[in-house]
Amino acid sequence: MITLFSTYLPVAAVAYCQELWQHYQFTFKVVKPRRTRLGDFRVLTYTQTQITVNANLNAYAFLITYIHEVAHADVYRQYKSLRKRSLKPHGKAWQLAFQRLMQPLLNESVFPAPILQPLQQYLIKPAATTFASPALVLALRDADDKPVSNLATNSVQLRDVPEGKQFQFAKKTYQRGTLRRTRVVCKEVSSGKSYAILAHVLVEINE
Secondary structure: OOOHHHHHHHHHHHHHHHHHHHHHOOEEEOOOOOOOEEEEEEEEOOOOOOEEOOOOOOOHHHHHEEEEEEEHHHHHHHHHHHHOOOOOOHHHHHHHHHHHHHHHHHHOOOOHHHHHHHHHHOOOOOOOHHHHHHHHHHHHHHEEEEEEEEHOOOEEHHHOOOOOEEEEEOOOOEEEEEEEEEEEEEEEOOOOOOEEEEEEEEOEEOO
């Protein structure tokens, strides 16, 4: 597992993330990119849980996503015996766990200053996704190995596509629908199925 963490995480965060995995004892998998999520936490059985993170994230986005999901594992461990079904997935309990678990990482040995500043601001009241913080999204995007400037000139954020306009995403054609908080409901043209896609992903507009 240490090799897996070393491959995807900033060097200074590897040991800490390994300790969290050992402490919470979840199954951890790096998976193919998904359209609507960066990572997830699942309860497989009463005693077995699983965390997955998308393989295409840069090291800093990967780390934030990993801790986000570990915070879900922390909340589950605290409250599973109480069977508190009314707990919101990203409510106060999760926010406090996420803030606490991120605290040891909030320094420039882990995150470069351009990411650390918006990350600290986002953590004051963390939302269900980092896409709720445009400043953090832009800082993380700047850290990508492939800069945005290498993309096609007609690539834009989904949120900026006019409603009803068709666009290309993940080699499929969609029609832009209604914005719902951090996601846009879009219809895949070939199948007619609707998907909630993150509003800040880059898509290619059909001319």
